Amino acid sequence: MTGKDSELPPFAVSLEAVSENAVLLSWPEKICPAQHRHIIACRDAIHQQLTDLIIDSVASYNTLMVYYHFQFTNIRTLTSRLQQLIAQTRENELTQDEDLVLEIPVYYGGQAGWDLSRVAEQTKLSPDRVIELHQATTYRAYALGFTPGFCYLGSLPPRLQLPRRSKPRASVPKGAVAIAGLQTAVYPNASPGGWHILGQTPLAMYSIVTREFQPLLTPGQRVRFTAIDAKTFKEMSGELVLEGK
Amino acid sequence: MPTHNTKMPRQNTLKVLKAGGLCSIQDLGRPGCQHLGFSTGGAADEHAYLTANQLLGNKASAAALEITLGQLVLRAECDCTIAITGADCRACINEQPVANWQVQQLKAGDNLSFSLPTSGLHSYLAVSGGIDTPLWLGSRSQTLNEPGLAAGLGKIAVNCELPLTDTCFNPAPGQKQKTQQIKRNYASFYPPGILTARFIPHKLWFSLDNNTQQRFITTDYKISKDSNRMGYRLSSAAGLTVKDSEKDSGKNQTEIVLTGNLSRAVTFGTIQLPDFHHPIVLMKERQTIGGYPVIGAVMQTDLFRLSQKRPGESLRFVPVTLEQAQQQLAGFYRQRISPR
Numbered sequence: 001m002t003g004k005d006s007e008l009p010p011f012a013v014s015l016e017a018v019s020e021n022a023v024l025l026s027w028p029e030k031i032c033p034a035q036h037r038h039i040i041a042c043r044d045a046i047h048q049q050l051t052d053l054i055i056d057s058v059a060s061y062n063t064l065m066v067y068y069h070f071q072f073t074n075i076r077t078l079t080s081r082l083q084q085l086i087a088q089t090r091e092n093e094l095t096q097d098e099d100l101v102l103e104i105p106v107y108y109g110g111q112a113g114w115d116l117s118r119v120a121e122q123t124k125l126s127p128d129r130v131i132e133l134h135q136a137t138t139y140r141a142y143a144l145g146f147t148p149g150f151c152y153l154g155s156l157p158p159r160l161q162l163p164r165r166s167k168p169r170a171s172v173p174k175g176a177v178a179i180a181g182l183q184t185a186v187y188p189n190a191s192p193g194g195w196h197i198l199g200q201t202p203l204a205m206y207s208i209v210t211r212e213f214q215p216l217l218t219p220g221q222r223v224r225f226t227a228i229d230a231k232t233f234k235e236m237s238g239e240l241v242l243e244g245k
Numbered sequence: 246m247p248t249h250n251t252k253m254p255r256q257n258t259l260k261v262l263k264a265g266g267l268c269s270i271q272d273l274g275r276p277g278c279q280h281l282g283f284s285t286g287g288a289a290d291e292h293a294y295l296t297a298n299q300l301l302g303n304k305a306s307a308a309a310l311e312i313t314l315g316q317l318v319l320r321a322e323c324d325c326t327i328a329i330t331g332a333d334c335r336a337c338i339n340e341q342p343v344a345n346w347q348v349q350q351l352k353a354g355d356n357l358s359f360s361l362p363t364s365g366l367h368s369y370l371a372v373s374g375g376i377d378t379p380l381w382l383g384s385r386s387q388t389l390n391e392p393g394l395a396a397g398l399g400k401i402a403v404n405c406e407l408p409l410t411d412t413c414f415n416p417a418p419g420q421k422q423k424t425q426q427i428k429r430n431y432a433s434f435y436p437p438g439i440l441t442a443r444f445i446p447h448k449l450w451f452s453l454d455n456n457t458q459q460r461f462i463t464t465d466y467k468i469s470k471d472s473n474r475m476g477y478r479l480s481s482a483a484g485l486t487v488k489d490s491e492k493d494s495g496k497n498q499t500e501i502v503l504t505g506n507l508s509r510a511v512t513f514g515t516i517q518l519p520d521f522h523h524p525i526v527l528m529k530e531r532q533t534i535g536g537y538p539v540i541g542a543v544m545q546t547d548l549f550r551l552s553q554k555r556p557g558e559s560l561r562f563v564p565v566t567l568e569q570a571q572q573q574l575a576g577f578y579r580q581r582i583s584p585r
Binding site: 016017018019020022024026029031055056057058059060061062063065067070071075143144145146147148149150152189208211213215 | 276277278279280281282283381382390391394445447448506507508509510512513514515532533534535539541542544545567568570571574575578
C-alpha cells in the first residue's frame with residue numbers, strides 16, 4: 001500500500017486461505033500499537049457480525065487467524081465479507097482496558113532472576129540498569145497463546161534485546177518473568193522455554209473460576225512491571241523456584 | 246463378584262487393570278478456545294473415532310478412549326456395548342479375539358485387552374452413550390501439555406475408573422454387525438505404503454523457485470521418534486541440500502525466504518520449516534501460536550491418516566487446491582456424521 005492515508009484505507013490487510021477452515025489476515029510485518037488496535041477492532045467486528053460463521057480467532061502482532069465453519073460458506077463469499085468488514089472498521093480509540101495499566105510485581109535478580117547476570121553481561125549493562133530498563137516501559141499485550149495464559153508483551157527497550165538462549169531449558173518455572181528479542185512475558189505454568197529469566201512474579205497469569213478459565217491479560221491490554229523484594233514476594237504467596245530445582 | 250457394591254462407587258464404569266501405552270479420553274476437541282491459548286485437542290484420527298461412534302449410533306462428539314500402542318486391559322463393571330476401531334490391537338474379550346471395526350457386547354466382569362497393534366498407532370474404544378467425564382471448555386478431550394488445567398479424570402492409569410452413561414448398554418446399537426466386506430472398506434481409508442500428504446500451499450511456497458518446489462515434493466520425509474499428538478517431526482537426508490556453490494553465488498533461495506517472522510497463529514496441519522531438512526507438521530495438540538516459517542498446511546483428511554503413521558515411516562508432500570481439500574473434508578464428515 002502506497003500513498004497517503006487520507007484516501008486509502010489506513011491499514012493494508014492481505015487475506016490468505018491457509019487451511020480448510022482458516023483464513024489468515026496479515027497486516028504489515030511490524031510491532032505497532034495503532035496497527036494492533038485495528039487488528040483487535042477487526043477481530044471484534046468479525047465476531048459480532050459473522051457470529052454464525054466464526055468458530056474462533058487468534059490475534060497476534062500483525063495477524064489475525066480466523067477459524068470458520070467451512071461447510072456453511074465458500075471462500076469467495078467469506079473473503080469479500082471479511083474485506084468489507086476490515087475496510088469499514090477503524091482503529092479503536094483507547095479503550096478503557098487500555099487506559100488501565102496492569103502492574104505486575106516482580107522479584108528481580110537474586111535467586112529469582114536466573115539469567116539476570118548473563119543478560120547484564122551480554123547487554124553490557126549493570127544488573128540494576130537491566131531491571132530499571134525492564135520497568136521503564138509500558139508494554140502492550142500483542143498475543144495470547146503458545147500455552148494457556150501466556151501473553152506476548154512488546155516492545156522491549158532496544159538495549160535489552162537479546163536472541164533466545166541457544167539451548168532452551170527443559171523447565172522454566174511458573175511465574176518466570178522473561179525476555180527474548182523484542183518481547184517480554186510471564187510463564188503461566190512451568191514449561192520448556194528459551195527466554196532469559198530476569199525474575200519471578202507471585203501473580204497468577206490465569207484463574208479458574210467456576211470451571212471457567214480467565215486469563216489475567218488479553219491482547220490489547222497494557223502492562224507495567226514493578227520491582228518487589230524477596231520479603232514482599234513471599235508475603236504475596238510467591239513460590240520461589242531456584243535454578244536446577 | 247461385582248466389587249462396586251462394597252464401596253458404592255459409580256456403577257457404570259470400565260476399570261483399568263493394566264496400562265502400558267498411552268491412553269486418553271478424546272472427542273472432537275474444543276475448537277473455540279485457541280484465543281485463550283488452548284490447543285484444540287481431540288481425537289487424532291477422526292476416521293476411526295467417528296466410525297466407532299457411528300457404529301454405536303452415538304452422537305459424533307461422544308467421548309471415546311484413544312489407545313496408543315495398545316497394552317491396555319480393562320474390566321467392564323457393568324454390561325455395556327462397545328465398538329473398537331483404528332489400529333488393529335488384536336483386542337480380546339476374556340482372551341477370545343474380537344474383530345476390529347465392529348460392535349461388541351461386554352458383560353459385567355468381562356476383561357477387554359488390547360495388545361501392541363500390528364500396524365498403525367491409535368485404536369479407539371467407544372461405548373454406547375460415550376465416556377461420561379466432566380466437560381472442560383466444552384469438551385472431554387484430555388491433553389498432555391496442560392498440567393494442572395485439565396478437568397475431570399487425570400492420567401489414565403491402573404485402577405482408574407472410566408465413568409460411563411446409564412445408557413452404556415444398548416442391545417440394539419445403531420447399526421447392525423458389519424460384514425467382512427464393509428470392515429475392509431473402513432480399513433481402506435489407510436492406503437498401505439508411503440503416505441502422500443496433500444497440502445494447501447501458502448505464500449511462502451509460491452515464492453520458491455520451481456527447482457526448490459520440485460525438490461520438496463520429490464523428497465521422502467521420514468517421521469522422527471519425537472513425533473506425538475502435538476506435531477510430527479520429519480527429517481530427510483536427501484531433501485533440499487543447499488550446495489556450497491549456491492551459497493557462494495548468493496542464490497540460496499532457501500536462506501532468503503526462511504527468515505524470521507513475527508509469531509502468528511498456526512492451524513491443524515501447518516507445515517513449519519525450521520529448515521528444509523526438518524519440517525514439522527502440527528497436529529491436534531499443537532501450540533496455538535508459532536514463529537517458524539510456514540510453507541502450507543496438510544489437508545485434514547490426510548492428517549487423520551498421518552496420525553496413524555509411526556516413527557520410521559515416510560511421507561511425501563504434494564500440493565492440492567483449497568477447494569479440493571474442502572470437498573474432501575466435507576465429504577468425509579457427510580459420510581461419518583449421521584444426521585440425527
